[in-house]
Amino acid sequence: MHELEIAKIDLVITNRALARIGAVDAYGHVSLRHPTDPTKFLLSRSLSPELVEREDIMTLGLDGEKADRGDNRNPYLERYIHAAVYAARPDIGAVVHGHPQAVLPFTVTDTPMKIVYFGANEMGATVPNWDIHEEFGDTNMLIANLDQGRSLARKLGPNRTLLLAGHGFVGAAKSAIRLIRQCKAMLVNAQMLMDAMRLGGPIRELTPGEIAARDREVGDENSYATFRGFEYEAKMAGRDDLLKERAAHAKEIATPA
Numbered sequence: 227m228h229e230l231e232i233a234k235i236d237l238v239i240t241n242r243a244l245a246r247i248g249a250v251d252a253y254g255h256v257s258l259r260h261p262t263d264p265t266k267f268l269l270s271r272s273l274s275p276e277l278v279e280r281e282d283i284m285t286l287g288l289d290g291e292k293a294d295r296g297d298n299r300n301p302y303l304e305r306y307i308h309a310a311v312y313a314a315r316p317d318i319g320a321v322v323h324g325h326p327q328a329v330l331p332f333t334v335t336d337t338p339m340k341i342v343y344f345g346a347n348e349m350g351a352t353v354p355n356w357d358i359h360e361e362f363g364d365t366n367m368l369i370a371n372l373d374q375g376r377s378l379a380r381k382l383g384p385n386r387t388l389l390l391a392g393h394g395f396v397g398a399a400k401s402a403i404r405l406i407r408q409c410k411a412m413l414v415n416a417q418m419l420m421d422a423m424r425l426g427g428p429i430r431e432l433t434p435g436e437i438a439a440r441d442r443e444v445g446d447e448n449s450y451a452t453f454r455g456f457e458y459e460a461k462m463a464g465r466d467d468l469l470k471e472r473a474a475h476a477k478e479i480a481t482p483a
């Protein structure tokens with residue numbers, strides 16, 4: 227199935243790219259919705275994103291459990307983040323969770339994550355902050371069941387980026403390509419906002435109209451202008467070998483038998 231092979235290639239490249247830019251560390255994780263069955267998603271077995279290969283990818287249901295009960299590999303504990311976001315948001319095709327230093331201060335203060343960088347339209351206009359303690363009291367801070375995942379997905383609402391108090395962030399995007407763009411912009415935006423606040427004075431934010439205009443500018447993620455960014459990330463992550471294979475699968479889909 228060519229669609230599934232492309233999704234697996236995209237998931238390997240996305241894992242490597244997000245590890246390279248520092249959006250995920252050894253304990254982050256990235257998933258893609260299953261390309262032909264929206265009730266499932268693809269996620270690596272419990273492994274550092276930097277190391278993920280196609281053979282490591284598992285298929286999970288929207289309850290966060292293995293679609294293939296015979297698969298005896300260990301999934302990530304916090305897979306319920308992904309399950310709950312896909313269940314709540316049919317428009318979302320890619321999800322990431324990580325703990326990058328640049329966003330952490332914004333998770334524990336009342337200072338909102340304003341959108342100040344032109345590329346950060348990808349983050350969405352509003353970035354809510356979910357605190358596990360509000361609903362679940364004293365926990366080990368990990369999202370370890372579906373109830374906690376659903377609570378987090380409710381806080382995400384219609385947005386694309388969610389802060390987790392004292393913990394990290396969740397990114398939700400339409401596609402792998404858009405998710406990488408979103409994470410790169412988020413890291414720049416967080417650092418830029420922190421630096422700007424240090425300079426003092428009022429902060430110039432993107433207006434809702436500017437964010438909407440930027441979204442229209444990005445347009446279709448299948449356009450070459452957007453895909454070019456994905457090629458770059460694959461190359462920088464040392465996995466441009468996968469792009470040739472991806473192109474061959476895409477050609478098969480485009481050419482009816």
Ligand SMILES: [Zn+2]
Nearest residue numbers: 304323393394
């Ligand atoms: Zn975490």
